[in-house]
Amino acid sequence: MSTQPPAPPPSPQRGGPSDDVPVLAAVDLRKHFPVRGFRSQQVVHAVDDVNLELHRGRVVALVGESGSGKSTIARLLAQLMPATGGQILLHGEDARVKNRRGFRRYVRRVQMIFQDPFGSLNPIHTIRYTLTRSVKIHQGNLRGKELEAALTQLLERVQLTPPSRYIDKFPHELSGGQRQRVAIARALAADPEVLLADEPISMLDVSIRLGILNLLRDLRDRLQIAILYITHDIASARYFADRTMVMYAGRVVETGDSESVTQDPKHPYTQLLVRSAPDPDDLDARARGARGEAPSLVRPPTGCRFNPRCPFANELCRTEVPPLLAVGEGREAACWGYADRGDRPELGELLDVYGDRPAVDVSVIEALDATVPGPRKGDDR
Numbered sequence: 001m002s003t004q005p006p007a008p009p010p011s012p013q014r015g016g017p018s019d020d021v022p023v024l025a026a027v028d029l030r031k032h033f034p035v036r037g038f039r040s041q042q043v044v045h046a047v048d049d050v051n052l053e054l055h056r057g058r059v060v061a062l063v064g065e066s067g068s069g070k071s072t073i074a075r076l077l078a079q080l081m082p083a084t085g086g087q088i089l090l091h092g093e094d095a096r097v098k099n100r101r102g103f104r105r106y107v108r109r110v111q112m113i114f115q116d117p118f119g120s121l122n123p124i125h126t127i128r129y130t131l132t133r134s135v136k137i138h139q140g141n142l143r144g145k146e147l148e149a150a151l152t153q154l155l156e157r158v159q160l161t162p163p164s165r166y167i168d169k170f171p172h173e174l175s176g177g178q179r180q181r182v183a184i185a186r187a188l189a190a191d192p193e194v195l196l197a198d199e200p201i202s203m204l205d206v207s208i209r210l211g212i213l214n215l216l217r218d219l220r221d222r223l224q225i226a227i228l229y230i231t232h233d234i235a236s237a238r239y240f241a242d243r244t245m246v247m248y249a250g251r252v253v254e255t256g257d258s259e260s261v262t263q264d265p266k267h268p269y270t271q272l273l274v275r276s277a278p279d280p281d282d283l284d285a286r287a288r289g290a291r292g293e294a295p296s297l298v299r300p301p302t303g304c305r306f307n308p309r310c311p312f313a314n315e316l317c318r319t320e321v322p323p324l325l326a327v328g329e330g331r332e333a334a335c336w337g338y339a340d341r342g343d344r345p346e347l348g349e350l351l352d353v354y355g356d357r358p359a360v361d362v363s364v365i366e367a368l369d370a371t372v373p374g375p376r377k378g379d380d381r
């Protein structure tokens, strides 16, 4: 199998001063969930000190094992729940919503797509009903031909063509991929600047995943939408995202352009993740077998949260939280091994520790790419 697939196609060049200011940014974002129980003072450290930026026409992937805090970040950015600390900035300004009206204004600009297209569409309503409701909420009280044109445009934008074939169907009459396209169309009715896509393909049949990623890529390029793509599959991040952020136990441990992060990972955890792609369960089993359980987020390990599983951990790792350190152009890793200090741990060759596995391989995605020749009219993707 090839391990040298081509780099993901670059996003189109864009100019203008507004590109420098992220559309949406998180600054030192934090979420601690109280643990239920009589007089419990304990909290789950779901997200700690996360910084991220989403830019127009760019995709950022958030990658990590189950329970690492990815969905919590998406829900915080969508303002579906309050943060424990930190800030959310929309075009550089504090975007915290204070009331229902503010929230309605915010969701017009920041829309979320959920993992489960079966659960996110109401089964008792037709696609026409679902999309009409969204159009009326976000575009005003359109009627007659205007409304029909808006619905047609939405279905065409998500490549459900001809629209007449889908518009009067119920969700159960559509495939998983078609349902996810309807969910995306519903989000587009708001004409958003940001899409937060929480594992949008993980519940879909492997054969239709690529179609959805290509659709999102098309929206990125044509509508210049900023996309947060959440996944536990680092290979799909390499295929689809401009930048990749790796999370471990509620913290960001590595960031950089997707190609470098996946082909030359710096953080020992990212190296483990890459070696286990595309099956995170495999990672779990291998890491547990070799290096103990994933940490409790109620009492997370002191210092670097990865230290109980890291073969290179030393005293510094166990006592102080590593900051994100520069490890190359536009790249950062939160690992003491890259610090300029005498007591840093010595990073060895991971191959010796985790065994010989190929680096992240997108050949499966490539193979699918070859069999999915872009949009076809009325097919069952």
Ligand SMILES: Nc1ncnc2c1ncn2[C@@H]1O[C@H](COP(=O)(O)OP(=O)(O)O)[C@@H](O)[C@H]1O
Binding pocket: 033, 034, 044, 045, 046, 064, 065, 066, 067, 068, 069, 070, 071, 072, 073, 297
């Ligand atoms: N509403 C909640 N109450 C308590 N703990 C939660 C809640 N939502 C998520 N968590 C915990 O926060 C951590 C991160 O969860 P989540 O963001 O869903 O991770 P991921 O999406 O990466 O799988 C997990 O330990 C999870 O159990």
Ligand code: SF4
Binding pocket: 267, 268, 269, 304, 305, 306, 307, 310, 311, 312, 313, 314, 317, 322, 334, 335, 336, 337, 345
């Ligand atoms: S070497 Fe230390 S800081 Fe780096 S990942 Fe391992 S435990 Fe964390």
Ligand SMILES: [Mg+2]
Binding pocket: 070, 071, 072
């Ligand atoms: Mg999740």
